[in-house]
Amino acid sequence: MPALRNYSAGSIIYFAGDLGDEIYVLQKGRIVLLSTSLDQKEDIKEDVRRGEFFGVKSALGHYPREETAQVLTDSQVLVFKLPDFEQFALRNPRVILQMLRVFSSQLRKVHKKVRELLGEQGLRENQVELLNVAETYYRLTKMDYAIYAFEAFLRHYGQHALAPRARKLLQLAKSGAPYPLNLPTIEDELIQAEKTAPSPTSYLESTTSDWASLPGDSLSAPPLDDFSAPPLESTGSIPSGPAQNYYEGLNYFSQGDYAKAIECFERVLQTKTFSGQVEADFLEKAAYEQARSYLKMGQLDVAMQKFSIFLKKYPNSSMQKKAWIHIGEIYEKKNDKARAINCYERAAKIFPEDKDTSMARNRIRELQQA
């Protein structure tokens, strides 16, 4: 059972650096916690509120007290030994949950600081690191792990500039072939990809949903590097009319020929008669993809206009969220932070919660912090 203990003004409950296994709650009086900031540059003084726990982390973690607890006026304190505290925790999960939240936000702050200090070393982006892990497992001939990591990479970043490389290596790993020795390094290939890309790789690359990817992308065993194959051929049906134009457009899009892609999508949009709902659906997709093509070409104003038309015309489209994100991206490029945040907020509100939602939230957070 926790015990009540009285301290007189001027006394010290514990000093920074002490080891202790007691956790306290202030009942009556006034107590301050004195500490030094981590960079040793400033002294910190915090008042303990009545009913507030203190000394929790160092007691639970068995590490030295980080602050000195000084009693300013005669005070009464509830003292928990570790087993008392555990008993209390079992009976009050809500209080513990609240503490977990506080701890987690503290932890997040420290981690952020660590990352900031390490960030200058030019860490590679996470996508590339995941691919590197896959390739390292491959080189270490841990094939199962390599295959898992390649598949994880392709599942999350199927549109990344290095996805073709990952696909090729996944095939090789699955066939049991040794790691190819003549392969350029990831860095070389990234530099190459940046050179040939018509515009800087947008973070939205990874958010394109399956319907927008080439047929070859979604098959479990795509032909190696086979991007020149006519689209849809593998499904056995030869598309015509709007469908054909649409897929032709996607094909040009994937090759970076956005002007030709725009022409193809325009032909879909000009189609007057449709043989059914499926064909009519291509109209919606083409409108979206055409806007995206303009964005890729850097024609921001046209892209914005096209996305706006799309949003009005297809209020129930499943691409509404993505369209809002793209408009947000355009505002970001125009340095209009407020409007960009606004668009991301619109996007984040659209059901269901998915990776686009969390990406929109990430953008909001980053913009707010910037």
Next chain:
Amino acid sequence: MNTNALFQKFGKQFNANDIIFCEFEPGNDFYLIQSGRVKISKIVRDKEKTMDILGPGDIFGEMAILEEQPRSATAIALDTVQVLHFNRENFVTLMTSQPQLAHKLLVIFARRIYDAKRRLMILLLDDLQAKVADVFLMLSEKEPNYKELRHLSLNVTVDDIANWCGEPSDRVQQVLHQWARTGKIELYADRVVIPNLNDMRRIVATKRKETR
């Protein structure tokens, strides 16, 4: 909810050698081991390095609950492993129905916050020698009687030390060689021996005082 009902709802089984998640993979589940052992490893300079081996009652992947960051390490099942897996959404349900787990997580976080802050203190030093010395002190503090400790043998590599310092390995190597020549430390293939920890305490204390 009893453990059985929990397993029905949140249980998952992995076979020996299955990968549970991979370093740098996005994901926001965290896991509580019911049975079996799980290896936590990282790829460090083209080699797989085992960080920890966990067993029943241990928790892993919990950082994903806090931060929308990809996995910081790879988790691999060493035997047939049964886990309960949770995510942000069912976290509250779990914590309120399993308060002993909440308490355990609280202890883990307390430790993590301290370790992360301790690491941050090293990074905040602006002198390389002081950073290296402080890495040794940080490692010495993991010993139970560290305050009285004078002599220490550490099973670490130059890369490990460089990693904690946030500095390139070759620069850290220079410092270590210099200290080895003057007898402050002894370098062996698999370990570093520090004959007098007070040397390190002095180096760090001087630098901390300067910044103050």
